[in-house]
Each structure stands twice: as structure tokens, then as C-alpha cells.
Amino acid sequence: MSLVGRSLDRRAKRFVAWNEERIGAARGIKWAMRYVFPDHWSFLLGEVALYSFIVLVITGIFLALFYIPSDHMVTYHGSYAPLQGFRMSEAYQSVVHISLEVPAGLLFRQTHHWAADIFNASILLHLTRVLFTGAYRKPRDLNWMIGLTMLTLGILEGFAGYSLVDDLLSGMGLVIAYAVSMSIPLIGGQLSILLWKGAYPGASVFFPRLEILHVFLIPALLAVLITLHLGMIMRQHHSQFPGRGRRERNVVGTPMWPAYALRSVGLLLAVAGVEFLLGGLIQINPIWQWGPYHVYLSENGAQPDWYIGWLIGALRLMPNFEPRIDGFTIFPNPFWGGAAFPGFVFAVMYLWPWAQRKLTHDYRPHHLLHRPRDRPVHSAIAAAFLSWVLIVFMVGATDRVFFRLDISYQDEIRFWRGGVWLFPIIVFLVTLWVCRWLQRHDPHPLRGWDGQVVEPVQISDPLQDREQQAAGTHAPPAGG
């Protein structure tokens, strides 16, 4: 052990002793320090989201000090020449002020926005990893649902965040949100009036409501769910890939102290570093260029942030279908793309673990992951489903394709109305073929382990232990 390592070790021991003398926490801390993380880079994707959340909270607190959630109209007399004399809401003016006059305001605003985009993107990547490796299976299905709930909240949080600004893009986004909420059968009208307190653009209370949602309610919920998510991981232990020395009932990997904690801190610094670099070097949502929102204004090519893009794609792709009964429109068109589509996608994801159990008749708990190729049909279904959503997402950018490649917008929409069903079938078949090809060309189990086995943790399963005691056997259960 190096000199630095020894000094760290001594400090850690002193830290434990300090705690023990005051709150008697040595046992808990020692348990946490010995917690073993299985080694695989893809297990760090969720941590990217966690650390983005931390960056979001820190930058968000800074922004909240200057933001004014008010639709009170004022005349601009700030430092930005093209906006001189514009009538605008105080909300928009305060964000222009943050961007152009508050020291480091623009850095914090842009970092906040980039961190939000990366937060949702890393959750999605983490979700994909969990889906393809089967990490969502019992007993982690509950945690899978918590994760999905966090993604839903992350999307809502992001939308609320950029809607607070009251610039041209956020106004154009809010009016679509209003139309979608109006389109929900039976309750839509009441719901929209409840949220906006009247017809669009709503009453003065709307921005304060949105702000509380954005800076308090959703972040607090996210914090609670993150705690639950991590707490459940600690309790259930990480799942791990199969390999030499790795079984269903142990965890092989790197302990929290002195290795993994430092690695994780490194990742925290990298996440903060990348996000602040983006915030300082690449412009995001230059609201002074978009100008303030008024209901009579719009601009060409307006788009939502990427995590709302799939809904715009769905709204564009949906044919003109509005069932009527006796002259009354039961399902207004925005309902399909804006509410039914995301509802269906999330419902499928929430029910995925249950459906997997039903379809495979596999009700056992699983602590060992499978690699995507080990379950070709499962991987193919997952890939086809995700590609279905991805195509809908891409359709949100068809106007840019028209502009750049001159493929007629109407033709593109017509093509994808068929393609959105055809391509997932192709993806299904290709994934199946690739998985089987990989299986043939790569012996199983494939992951050689050349590291040191550090303190394998025995996972106690009270039910199974009792059964084994009753049966008088101590044979380990079958792996895989």
C-alpha cells in the first residue's frame, strides 16, 4: 500500500472510531465500507444519473435565487440590444437577466440545462442496460418500477423547467401540453382548467404552481425515490454477470472502501466536469435569441428538448383519427400521440418483469445477469420495442430532414406510418440473428475473471435457507 493509501486507511479508521464514540455507528459504517460492487462499466450508468441529479440540485439552487415566477408584464431595458422595449413577462425577464447580467449566471443556467438533458439520457441508457441484462427480474422488479417512476418524473421535471422560462419555445411547448391535456376523454377539460386555472395561457397562479412543482415537489420526490432505489440496491446487493467464482448467492467485485468509493467520486467529478464544460463551451437554449412568448407568436422549426421529442413524433405520425359518437368527439387527436402513446410505452415497461415471469414460467429470484445474447428472443423483443419508440422519436425531426435532404415532409410521414411497424420486425429478426451468431462464436460462460476475489458476500435468502434446513441439504442452487 502506498503512503497515500496508508494515510487514507488511517483516516478511515479514525473516522469509524469517531463515529463509534458518538453515535455507535461503527457496525453500519463497516458494513457499508465492505459493501461489494461487482465490476462492470455498465453498472456505472445509473451513477451518472445520480451525479447529474446532484449537479442539477446545486445549479438549480443558484438559479432559484434569481428566478421570478410571475406573468406580470414589464418592458425590457436590460443590456441586450435586440430586446430593448419588448413587452415580456417578469419570468422571462428574470431568466434573461440571469443569462446576460448575473455573474456566472449563464454558466449555471447552461450547465443546469445540459445536466438535465444528460440526467434523462443516462437514465434511459441505464434502463436499457437493466432491460437487456435481465437485472429487472425478481427480486429487483420493485426497484425497476421505482426507476421507471424516476424517469417519468425526470421527463416532467425537465419539461416544467424549460417551460418556466416563458420564452417563445416554452410557450409553444406549453400550448401543446395544454392541447394534449384537453384531449383526455371525459376529464380533459376539467383537468386543464385545474392545472392552468382557466383557458390557455392560464391565470397568474400558473407560473408559481409550475415553479413549486419544478423546484420542490418533483425534486423532493426524486430525492426520496433515489434514496429508496439505492437503499434497495444495498439491501438486495448488486446483480452480477456470470463468471468464474460468481454464483447466484455471492457477490464478487470491489469493496466500497478503499477502492470503489474513490472510483465513484472520480465519476462524480467527471460528470460535474463534463456538464460544466458543456455549460461553458456550448450554447443551450439561448432564450435571448428566441424572444418572449406571446400567444400570437410562433416560430418555424420549434422543438422540445430531446426527452419530449418522442411525443412530438407521435403527434406528427398519428393519422387523423377522432372517433365520434352522436357528433361528440370522444378521443380528440392529440390524445393518441400525447397521452395514449407514452401511457402505453410506460405501461409496457412497468409490466415487463411480470410479463417475463408469465411468459417464461420462471418465478425464481435471480441475482446473476444474462448477457443480451444469452436470451436471444428476450433481447429481440426488447430491441424491437425500443426501436419502435426510437422511430417515433426520430419522426419528431422530419422537418429538418425535409430542409436538409429535400425529402418531402408528407412523403416522410406516409413512409414512417408504415415503417414504424415494419422496422421493429426487421430489428427483431436482425437482433435474433446477431444474438444466435454471437452465441455460436463465443463459448459460454464468456467472462473470464482474472481479478482477485474480494470477500464474496453471501446473500441470505430466509425462505430458501429454511427450505434447505428442512430438507437437510446445503447444495447451492443452480446458477444461470
Place this chain on the structure above:
Amino acid sequence: MRSLLARWRRPSRLPRKPRLLLAVALGLGASIMWLLTPAAPAKRLDRVHQPAAVARITQGPFAPGPGSATVPTVSSPALIALGRTLFDQRCASCHGLHLQGRKGVAPSLIGVGAGPVHFYLSTGRMPLANYHAEPLRESPAFDPRRIRALVAYVRHAGGGPASPTAHPARGSLALGFQVFDSHCAGCHQIVARGGMTVGALVPNLQQATPQQIAEAVRMGPYLMPRFDSRDINQHALDSLARYILWTRHPSNRGGWGIYNIGPIPEGLVTFFMGLMALVIVARLIGERTE
């Protein structure tokens, strides 16, 4: 020297897989970024014919209102003669030998004046290879002297007002932004990057000159509505030109402007720069088992 070479040849510190990932991501990102660049595509030959757009030009442009700035048409017998020759060779097949136009193909040029002729020729939109196509900005087919000659000839033969123009220096940037925001951004995008409407591509305006801006506003080329001096007076027009020239280099205070078209490039940067960089970091510090 040898050590330098050795260092050059030494494999990168990034392991092979992340390097591959990085290369794929950069390639994918670059090609998608290319999709977003503002350059207008080459002349299309199969654009759906828009009879309404052709028909409207035959109404002729608005006569310049009081206080309107115009560009005097340079004219001389020699220039008019050159213009007639060029017109007969390159324009008359559609617009007719007497500027009378052809029904369903090209509008009459009688009475249109200098503005539309200068606009269509100096932006390279005319001559059009296929009259079904939407005229789009290209490098002009004629040099400035020949364009002057054609303008002089059409105005001499068909009559009509002089070219409108704008003086950006007399305008106000803030008023220009307001006028653009309420009249133009719905199609041209708020930073004048262009986009699409049903049946037409909307050009970006970073190459437009003040005179071309004024001509387009007063004439309304293709699907664009036209605005007379009651809609947009001369001061507003000067301001509009000032704002449009400003969009060539808008205030990108936050760093690289990524084309100033909003969230699509932002999403690409999120995935192909931000998240990709973090995945590579995760790969480097997380993978210890292969």
C-alpha cells in the same frame, strides 16, 4: 526522432473498445450534425407545382409608398440592347418575347418593375431549369452587369416601379427583431435559419442583402405573403434588414451556437458528446474484468 516516432506509434491509452465506440459515436454524430447544417440543398427538379404562387406574381409588386427608399435603375441604350439579347436567349421561352408570360408556366413581367427581376436574378433563383420546381437560392447565373442589363430591359419594355431597398444603418435592431418576430419568424425561424412550410422550403436569410430583403418583403416571392408600406413602413423595413443582417452573427454568448436552431442539435450534443464522454469515463474506471 525515433522516440517521437515510437510515441506516435504507441497505442493510445484508451482501450480498443472505447476507442471504437468513440469513433462510431463521432461518425454518427458528425453525419447527423451534417443533416442539420443550414446549407440549402441543390436545385430540386420535382417540386410540386404551386399554381397559386405563380399566379400571384402577375399582380405585380406594390408601387413604392411615400418615403420609400428605391434603387435607381441604371439604364442606357447599350445596356437595354444587351438585356434584350439576354432575355430572348434565356428568359423568353417561358416569359414570352413580349414579357407577356405563359399561362400556368410563368407570369407576365409587364408592370412588375425592377424589384422582382433583380431579386430573382441576383439570388440565382432564375433562370429556373424546371418551372415545376420551387426557385431556390443559388449562385447567380449572370454577372452583375448582365443582371443590370436585364433589369433595365424589363423595366424599359414593361414599365413598373424602381427596386425598393432598405438602409439597415437607419433602422433599429430592437424594432427589427419585433417586426421579424411577429411577421417572419413563423416561417423563417426566429434567427432566420429557415425551415419548411407545407409545399415549400423556407430559405435561411444569412446571405440576403438589404436590397433583396426589401424586394422580397414588397413582392412576396413564391409562397411568401407580400407586405406593403402600411404593413411594414420604410423605417420598419430598414430595421428588419438590420435584424436580418445581425442574424449572420447573432449573440452566441453561451459558447458554440450549434447552428442556432434549437433543441435538435442540443439533443445530439447531449448523446454524442456529453453522455458519450461519460460512458467512456465509466468504461475506463469501471471495467476491470475482461
